[in-house]
Amino acid sequence: MLKKFLIHEHDKDPVGELIYDTDKSEFTLKAYENVEPTEMPAFMYFMLKENKPIVSGDLAMCFVRERLVPPERANISQILADLQMPYYDEVLFLEKLHGRCVMDDFLVTPTYS
Secondary structure (H helix, E strand, C coil), rough: EEEEEEECCCCCCCCEEEEEEECCEEEEEEECCCCCCCHHHHHHHHHHHCCCCEEEEEHHHHHHHHHHCCCCCCHHHHHHHHCCCCCCCCHHHHHHHHHCHHHHHHHHCCCCC
């Protein structure tokens, strides 16, 4: 099964998408090419600069992890309890917190319920 997330600023059109393949346990990140690179997260800007509008595997996971609380954070068990999460899972974090990050104003919101 595929879980799709749109990458966008609040009330703006998406600049890309993140897809999680539950069968492969793998993310794929796609930067929309019709968007100005300066109007997207820096990670995606550099993807396009390297002429790679789509990345998967470890590169896509780097994008995901830079937007989440790291699993080695000292108080991670309390954070998980506060979010009512039974364990650390990148997809659950994206679903609950929408990839909010201090580095930019972009969200990673699920397109499924």
